[in-house]
Amino acid sequence: xxxxxxxxxxxxxxxxxxxxxxxxxxxxxxxxxxxxxxxxxxxxxxxxxxxxxxxx
Numbered sequence: 001x002x003x004x005x006x007x008x009x010x011x012x013x014x015x016x017x018x019x020x021x022x023x024x025x026x027x028x029x030x031x032x033x034x035x036x037x038x039x040x041x042x043x044x045x046x047x048x049x050x051x052x053x054x055x056x
């Protein structure tokens with residue numbers, strides 16, 4: 001069995017990648033336009049979710 005590890009980003013990292021403000025990133029997360037997982041109180045966003053958002 002192989003484990004595939006993908007890079008995971010925080011909303012703060014996504015701000016820098018997309019050039020958006022933190023409030024804008026949280027709005028995208030809450031509207032589910034940007035896929036994420038919640039772990040406790042933290043949002044975790046995969047690299048593929050960012051690419052998917054950019055391609056739509």
